[in-house]
Amino acid sequence: MKLKANIATSENGFIFNPATGDSFTSNTIAAEILTCLKAGESEMEIKQKILDRYEVELCQLERDWDDYMLQLKEANLLDL
């Protein structure tokens, strides 16, 4: 999964799509994931990072990940 190259993000979770003018906010973990996506990290790398850093079961992470990716896709933020 890749974020579109022109998507602007900030440390506090603000997301801006300059092509549409749409703005979004994300919570801390979502912002962290976005930072990793922007840095070009793979899905596996990001998930492993989260598993190492936070107390979360893999199955829960998988469910939340899929949900988040769907939201990013619907918001037209992913490079498909």
Next chain:
Amino acid sequence: MSVSPNLNQTKTLTIAVTGLNANDNPGPGLGVIRALRAGFGENLRIIGLAYETLEPAIYLSDLVNKTYRIPYPTAGTEALKERLQQIQEIEHIDVLIPNFDAELFNFIKLERELLDIGIHTFLPTHQQLAARDKVNLQAFGNNHGFDVPASETIFSASELDQMADKLGFPLVIKGKFYEATVVQHIGEAYKAFYKLQAKWGLPIIVQQFIKGTEINIAGLADGNGNALSVIPMRKMYITEKGKAWAGITITDEKLINLAREFAKASHWKGGFELEIMRDDKDALYIMEVNPRFPAWIYLSVAAGQNQPQLLVDLALGKPVQALTAYTAGKMFVRYAWDNIIDVAEFQKLSAFGEL
């Protein structure tokens, strides 16, 4: 005889601007003036040209140095020329920027005569003005490969039923110069027809409704087929009158290219605004082409391309390079402000035609 300012001499540039209304259907004048102030700094004198005594920008003395009333467009070019000659003897205007659709015909007709007395303009031709007129827009789109909603020009309310059968509801009923109403049934269509006819006269334009995202593009073209500046804006808040009350600059090559194609196809000269509807299939429909800067033009300064300043440079014969870089994510949020003036100012403008 042609009179040109000595561009090498540091002198105050005097620029006349129309469109000083800033009510719920604001004219571009105030935005143009703010852009000029931002671009030219202190060596600038702004002369307001007003039709009505309650055009708000008249009373913003920090922005407008002096205002003169001018005759309505319906009074004709001779009345306008005479008034501008009187003003020119006093003010020595260098550049005049008209900002109302309804007045452009007259200013274009006087272009040469204005230059003879030292007033520079940068205007399209009458043919260009007519080609993008609402009544001709569909033909313009067809001729140049632009997506334009189907529309018809009508001169009588009795034609509305036929139009409704042809185009279906919702429909957009549009005035000759300004205003548009989206109607859901024939009763609303008749009401909108009569209201617009009373205000702007005939004909009335009946246009197919396109559902989508409203995007406007402010542009400046050099008259040789080149767009020198293009700034797209997505409307974020739309008033009941369909005006953008907040908007944000966006980057989209399709929109930029559309504006460039318009400049190329029309050889437009001067400021323009494309009113676009992007539908869910990503098609870009040109809903209207406005033959002057939009009311939100000050946003072009914030985005990094001061279009009114560039237009003045063009009018004065200075070379202007095309600008491509600008900042997306710059927003304007319009507000209403009560400006307090003394009745004596209002009376002076009413009685003497200048303030």
